Amino acid sequence: KDLNILYINAIIISHSSSDLLPTEGSEEASRHFLQEIVNILLAYMCKLFKRSTKVLDFHHPHQLKEGLEGFTLELSDQPENLEQLLVDCRDTLKYGVKTGHPRFFNQLSSGLDIIGLAGEWLTSTANTNMFTYEISPVFILMEEVVLRKMMDMLGWSNEEGDGIFCPGGTVSNLYSVLLARYHFFPEVKSRGMSAIPRLAMFTSSHSHYSIQKSAAVLGIGTENVLLVKCDERYVLSPAADAKDRGLYPFYVSATAGTTVYGAFDPLNDxxxxxxxxxxxMHVDAAWGGGLLMSKRHRVKLQGIDRSSSVTWNPHKMMGVPLQCATLLVRKKGFLQECNQLCAEYLFQPDKHYDTSYDTGDKTIQCGRHVDVFKLWLMWKAKGMEGFESQINKCLENAEYLFDKLKNRTDFLLVFESKPEHSNVCFWYLPHSLRNLPPGCERDKKLHAVAPKIKAKMMEEGLTMIGYQPLGNKVNFFRCVFSNSATQREDVDFLLDEIVRLGHDL
Amino acid sequence: KDLNILYINAIIISHSSSDLLPTEGSEEASRHFLQEIVNILLAYMCKLFKRSTKVLDFHHPHQLKEGLEGFTLELSDQPENLEQLLVDCRDTLKYGVKTGHPRFFNQLSSGLDIIGLAGEWLTSTANTNMFTYEISPVFILMEEVVLRKMMDMLGWSNEEGDGIFCPGGTVSNLYSVLLARYHFFPEVKSRGMSAIPRLAMFTSSHSHYSIQKSAAVLGIGTENVLLVKCDERYVLSPAADAKDRGLYPFYVSATAGTTVYGAFDPLNDxxxxxxxxxxxMHVDAAWGGGLLMSKRHRVKLQGIDRSSSVTWNPHKMMGVPLQCATLLVRKKGFLQECNQLCAEYLFQPDKHYDTSYDTGDKTIQCGRHVDVFKLWLMWKAKGMEGFESQINKCLENAEYLFDKLKNRTDFLLVFESKPEHSNVCFWYLPHSLRNLPPGCERDKKLHAVAPKIKAKMMEEGLTMIGYQPLGNKVNFFRCVFSNSATQREDVDFLLDEIVRLGHDL
Structure with a gap:
């Protein structure tokens, strides 16, 4: 066995990438090299879930750029040997952020699902494109199966529904506006915006900024996105408003699970x-869509069956590795109608199979990464029930945190009501602020607290949580749960850590 | 050792995904499961490069959907055990297309680079997002380094240049139009297209259809994309034309390496x-950009340094696994200016590090998949010289095919001149057509030849090549070389196979 290891090392040390496949006789070397990579990845994965592991080993950009202990990002003209590449891979992971760590609370996407990971490894080995059935027969059909399942969960009948995997929820939202515009004004595709009235879109002031980004990209203009205040009755009066201003109202984006608060708009209303x-009616359920998998929580999305389109990102609440986002459209065949250009040189209609499975012309991309397989495999592995228990647990963690905060005087909840999703928003009050009365003076000081704690937190690297201001609210922490590795003890740890780092501010 | 295998099998057979990490005590099971997956992938990889392996095992959509030998795409509510998942993974690969096979000539992206594959496996294990420096410190900096290298190769000085990795070249091209529009009319972002003149864009009739798709999406309208005929002097007279029609000309997309012919527009002109x-001036070098890595061939892109923006997909000619596409912009900081919305709740300006590295607001996405690492690692592994020899070899293969075809009477070249890129376009003349004079009658029959051969080819699965009509030319084959595994014997095989399948048509 030792001889074998020596032999492997000899292969790795003295060889370069030109000694790997497809070079003749390099099968063994290629296997060994990839196995060494896998050993690094497996070690990383196992370490990741250990609470004794740091979430990150922070360095400033200039430090990483200067090169750290032999790790340099610079590219030379000369090839490196395989051993150096293994070192580089180890270092890349070392200086990165362990987004799957049980104490990483920083983003809506977190965790590392082993089945999903296996799915990604296979996807990259298959190295193909969601372009035509010809080169992706299995993945194209899987996409159909998975999207159908998701549409069933929206409550759409078998006669309706279409969809596509997108590179992120922002692109999904952009599709929804594109489709809506085409629905009312199909001539826009060939003639452009100058042939149609000035459009107005509606969304809540807490919706994701991608709705405005879509308006900017599509030529509608951000000023024509009318932000409806939250906690009031929704769209009606602004619609009248828009008409007064000579705008043509055509589109509403409701949010199921806002980014910061995790709030759900009243979809039926x-x-x-x-x-x-x-x-x-579009529903941005990028974050909240996962709750459809839970019998206990799906009630929060009641009315979603009445939408015209839905954004739902399995890479968020469902814990699928990045990137896995979808756009679902109620009108069958409409994606194709809206986006097709029928470039015959890419989509030959005279092929010998049913070319309705060539999805390339449904998209605004062309080539498209295979994002479906990992989700399909996870669905096989967990079933609905597996996703359900995973998601329920995340919301239980949120409730646990909420209950803890409610009873403490050094923390202040942004909302007194129970969280609808897994977002919990709060301030920490350092000792020096605790006796100040609420108001401008306290707010000014409070605004600086979260950034200071976050800076220290990143330097020490034991946990990570995000913060932001919103509306008239100064910087507050937002804790989100989407990682199935997170336990109550991690929630406890987070609060202790905030206190430890912030107590004396 | 046998006991060990039995033990591993026991773990796999009786366990389900809930027995994997993060479940307590599941480290060993998780390692074993992923190792089993890797064994499947390594076996696939080694088989892939063998000429005795089929390129594909074709089945029609309805056959795959009905389920083949126990492989079902359907998802049940109940979880499957780990053993079944391994079977599913094997089947997924079995019924897929081996795009890395030395005899796969079907797409501009082909091959399977071992280093790139290692890079993808690491990327998916790191499972993070190109959103902020906070959660992707290493990858964000790698993006900067790699894009800088690419911009150097365009000939842009250190004072200029910006860029971003995009989900495919079509999105890169869309960015270019978006940036150009914003450059001339920054008010479009807030006020929309109704506040600016009607725009006109120019591109050649052989450019990729994504230029028109961009016009459709951005609200410019496809009819305002003026297609300049090829092989004439380029843009000048149409620009005057556009003005006559009351349009405001603002954008030209030149192509460096067209999809079908691999032709290069005269960039300096x-x-x-x-x-x-x-x-x-945009240059769509999605396909041709790779030639910049070759001292012998980069002359074909002379003038690219004068462009305002460039699309360049390393997942094509450079053999990087899918997806890896870039948009490069000469004007520094312009991506940010054009696309930013400064959503403070996502991009906190009061963080403790240099937040200019938070690239999320430069994009039209938001979350963004990490596409840089595999390219960075390949660059480390091969250096410029490695890419150069890989690319030169692809073009040598194209010349070899071209030379062979020139000397045959049963094949007809679409162009008599030497290929500029690795595309070689040709007809096959079955025996029955060989004595017909060129003209309508022969064309009608010839049009049906390629689809028939392709259908048989896919059924038999020994090689794959694409075909298409173009302009007034009936269906012809397009052979492209981007796979470093392909040798001359594979080119010979392709021609023999076409003859074998088509001789009696």
């Missing part, structure tokens, strides 16, 4: 209004 | 015209 006014 | 008329 919004659907009523959209029906009455003939508006396209 | 186009740059002259763009300078004279103050137009944004």
């Amino acid at each position: 919004i659907a009523d209004i959209c029906e009455r006014h003939g508006l396209w | 186009i740059a002259d015209i763009c300078e004279r008329h103050g137009l944004w």
Whole structure:
């Protein structure tokens, strides 16, 4: 066995990438090299889930750029040997952030699902494109199966529904606006915006900024996105407003699970209004869509079946590795109609199989990464019930944190009501602030607390949580749970750590 | 050792995904499961490069959907055990297409680079997002390093240049139009297209259809994309034309390596015209950009340094695994200016590090997959010289095929001149057509030849090549070389196979 290891090392040390496949006789070397990579990845994975492991080993950009202990990002013209590449891989992981760590609370996407990971490894080995059935027969059909399942969960019948995997929820949201515009004004595709009225879109002031980004990209203009205040009755009066201003209202984006608060817009009320006014109703459920997998929580999305389109990112609440986002459209065949250009040189209609499976012309991309397989494999592995228990647990963690905070005087909840999703927003009050009365003076000091704690937290690297201001609220922490590795003890740890780092501020 | 295997099998057979990490005490099971997956992938990889392996095992959509020998795409509510998942993974690969096979000539992206594959496996294990420096410190800096290298190769000075990795070249091209529009009319972002003149774009009739798709998406309208005929002097007269029609010409997309012919537009001539008329010059070098790595071939892109923006997909000619595409922009900081919305709740300006490294607001996405690492690692592994020899070899294969075809009477070249890129386009003349004079009658029959051969080819699965009609040319084969595994014997095989399948048509 020792001889074998020596032999392997000899292969790795003295060889370069040109000694790997497809070079003749390099099968063994290629296997060994990839096995060494896998050993690094497996070691990383096992370490990741250990609470004694740091979440990150922070360095400033200039430090990483200067090179750390032999790790240099610079590229030379000369090839490196395989051993150096293994070192580089180890270092890349070392200086990165362990987003799967049980104490990483920083993003809506976290965790590292082993089945999903296996799915990604296979996807990259298959190295193909969601372009035509010809080169992706299995993945194209899997996409159909998975999207159908998701549409069933929205409550859409078998006669309706279409969809596509997108590179992120922002692109999904962009699709929804594109489709809505085409629905009302199909001539826009060939003639452009100058041939149609000035459009107005509606969304809540807490919706994701991608709705505005879509308006900027599509030529509608961000000023024509009318932000409806939250916690008021929704769209009606602004719709009248838009008409007064000579705008043509056509689109509403409701949010199921806002980014910061995890709030759900009242979908049925919004659907009523959209029906009455003939508006396209989109639901941005990028974050909240996962709750459809839970019998306990899906009630929060009641009315989603009445939407015209839905964004739902399995890479968020469902814990699928990045990137896995979808856009679902109720009108069958409409993605194709809206986006096709029928470039015959890419999508030959005279092929010998059913070319309706060539999905390339449904998209605004062309080539498209295979994002479906990892989700398909996870679904096989867990079933609905597996996703359900995973998601329920994340919301239980949120409730646990909420209950803890409610009873403490050194923390202040941003909302007194129970979280609807797994977001819990709060301030920490250092000792020096605890006796100040609420108001401008305290707010000014409080605004600086979260950034200071976060800076120290990243330097020490034991946990990670995000913060932000919102509206008239100064910087507060937002804790989110989407990692199935997180336990109550991690929630306890987070609060202790905030206190430890912030107590004396 | 046998006991060990039995033990491993026991773990796999009786366990389900809930027995994997993060479940307590599941480290060993998780390692074993992933190792089993890796064994499947390594076996696949080694088989892939063998000429005795089929390129594909074709089945029609309805056959795959009905389920083949126990392989079902359907998802049940119940979880499957780990053993079944391994079977599913094997089947997924079995019924897929081996795009890395030395005899796969079907797409611009082919091959399977071992180093790139290692890079993808690491990327998915790191499972993070190109959103902020906070969660992707290493990858964000690698992006900067790699993009800088690419911009150096364009000939842009250190004072200029910006860029981003995109989900495919079509999105890169969309960015270019978006940036050009914003450059001339920054008010479009907030006020929309109704506040600016009607725009006109120019591109050649052989450019990729994504230029028109961009016009459709951005609200410019496909009819305002003026297609300049190829093989004439380029843009000048149409620009005057556009003005006559009340359109505002602002953008030209030149192509460096067209999809079908691999032709290069005369960049310096186009740059002259763009300078004279103050137009944004984009170069779609998605396919041709790789030639910049070759001292022998980079001359074909002369003038690219004068462009305002460039699309360059390393996942094509450079053999990087899918997906790896870039958009490069000469004007520094312009991506940020054009696309930023400064959502403070996502991009906190009061963080403790240099937040200019938070690239999320430069994009039209938000979350963004890490596409840089595999390219960075390949660059380390091969150096410029490695890419260069890989690319030179692909073009040598194209010349070899071209030379062979020139001397045959049963094949007809679409062009008599030497290929500029690795595309070689040709017809096969079955025996029955060989004595027909060129003209309508022969064309009608010839049009049906390629689809028939392709259908048989896919059924038999020994090689794969694409075909398409173009302009007034009936269906012809397009052979492209981007796979470093392909040798001359594979080119010989392809021609023999076409003859074998088509001789009696």
